[in-house]
Amino acid sequence: MLKPLSEKQQNPAIMPSIFSLELSDLENWLSEIKEPKFRGAQIYNWLYEKRVTSFEEMTNLPKGLRDKLEETFHVHPMKEVARQESSDGTIKFLFELQDGYSIETVLMRHEYGNSVCVTTQVGCRLGCTFCASTLGGLKRNLLAGEIVAQVLQVQRALDATEERVSSIVIMGIGEPFDNYDGLIKFLKVVNHDKGLNIGARHITVSTSGIVPYIYKFADEGMQINFAVSLHAPNTEIRSRLMPVNRMYPMEELMESIRYYTKKTGRRISFEYGLFGGVNDQVEHAEELAKLIKNVKCHVNLIPVNYVPERDYVRTPKNQIFKFLETLKKRGVNATLRREQGHDIDAACGQLRAKERQEETR
Ligand code: SAH
Numbered sequence: 001m002l003k004p005l006s007e008k009q010q011n012p013a014i015m016p017s018i019f020s021l022e023l024s025d026l027e028n029w030l031s032e033i034k035e036p037k038f039r040g041a042q043i044y045n046w047l048y049e050k051r052v053t054s055f056e057e058m059t060n061l062p063k064g065l066r067d068k069l070e071e072t073f074h075v076h077p078m079k080e081v082a083r084q085e086s087s088d089g090t091i092k093f094l095f096e097l098q099d100g101y102s103i104e105t106v107l108m109r110h111e112y113g114n115s116v117c118v119t120t121q122v123g124c125r126l127g128c129t130f131c132a133s134t135l136g137g138l139k140r141n142l143l144a145g146e147i148v149a150q151v152l153q154v155q156r157a158l159d160a161t162e163e164r165v166s167s168i169v170i171m172g173i174g175e176p177f178d179n180y181d182g183l184i185k186f187l188k189v190v191n192h193d194k195g196l197n198i199g200a201r202h203i204t205v206s207t208s209g210i211v212p213y214i215y216k217f218a219d220e221g222m223q224i225n226f227a228v229s230l231h232a233p234n235t236e237i238r239s240r241l242m243p244v245n246r247m248y249p250m251e252e253l254m255e256s257i258r259y260y261t262k263k264t265g266r267r268i269s270f271e272y273g274l275f276g277g278v279n280d281q282v283e284h285a286e287e288l289a290k291l292i293k294n295v296k297c298h299v300n301l302i303p304v305n306y307v308p309e310r311d312y313v314r315t316p317k318n319q320i321f322k323f324l325e326t327l328k329k330r331g332v333n334a335t336l337r338r339e340q341g342h343d344i345d346a347a348c349g350q351l352r353a354k355e356r357q358e359e360t361r
Pocket of ligand 1: 059130170206209228302304307
């Protein structure tokens with residue numbers, strides 16, 4: 001099992017976020033302070049429909065309740081420190097948190113709508129050898145409300161053009177299953193019809209493969225899309241790329257995935273990064289096809305994205321197509337991921353958490 005997080009990583013010394021609360025949590029809190037339950041729906045309406053940024057603006061609440069909320073919860077939007085726009089319309093936001101750390105969130109524009117890629121941790125402790133997000137280690141988990149706030153901030157940016165966030169991918173900085181409770185709360189809030197009301201089928205969570213949580217997630221009974229970063233056709237190569245595989249070897253991972261597909265009846269996605277000369281040969285594609293033969297799945301191929309501190313090289317185009325064709329010929333449902341936000345370092349594995357103090361030094 002992964003070592004438990006330190007107290008500070010789990011419970012940062014910051015004010016609780018109002019956005020961490022499900023409607024039922026809010027109603028419980030209201031009943032504790034002897035306020036009527038219906039105030040919960042009113043507050044939710046201000047937060048998620050009207051998207052106000054202070055309790056002061058919640059004018060149909062009594063002053064006493066507004067003061068109590070102000071004393072207890074953080075409601076202010078994260079400070080937007082920078083915004084970079086790609087030639088393909090992708091926007092990368094750098095947000096500053098209450099305690100000075102900053103995180104990245106990405107808005108991607110597709111024909112079918114606007115998708116937000118959210119971050120779940122400040123940094124990451126998994127140490128995948130190709131990824132930028134893990135370079136500085138893990139500082140702390142995000143509060144559920146800090147994950148919700150990313151979607152809200154992007155929605156506010158879209159409000160100007162009357163557009164809507166239509167889907168969410170939990171593929172930013174961090175390992176979502178290393179912040180499991182925060183993740184589940186986040187999912188419940190954004191999915192709630194009085195919250196952001198984003199349908200479960202429009203939300204995708206991706207994990208590096210923390211096996212015990214795959215079982216737990218399967219048992220949650222949510223209709224969320226589920227992706228696993230596989231990246232290798234066998235356990236030896238996977239251990240070289242992803243240290244997490246030494247803790248949860250491929251065999252155990254595949255077993256948990258079989259449990260997931262059986263329990264939920266849902267198909268899963270495998271992310272497979274092509275790392276030049278490491279896992280991108282035809283024989284690897286053949287081995288991969290064999291490995292996932294009986295799994296209800298889809299494979300997403302991702303050509304490696306450039307990370308200056310890492311020395312992986314891109315697979316040549318013709319080799320990528322050979323790999324894809326080999327999978328298809330063997331009956332695997334596979335596609336090449338469309339790449340976005342390259343020119344602003346917003347693609348898979350390029351996001352970083354930043355300590356503001358370091359940045360200004
Ligand atoms: N920790 C989760 C969520 C991150 S999702 C997970 O591992 O699934 C980001 C995806 O981008 C993961 O599949 C990750 O393995 C992949 N990735 C990381 N660095 C990359 C790089 N340099 N090039 C391509 N994909 C990369």
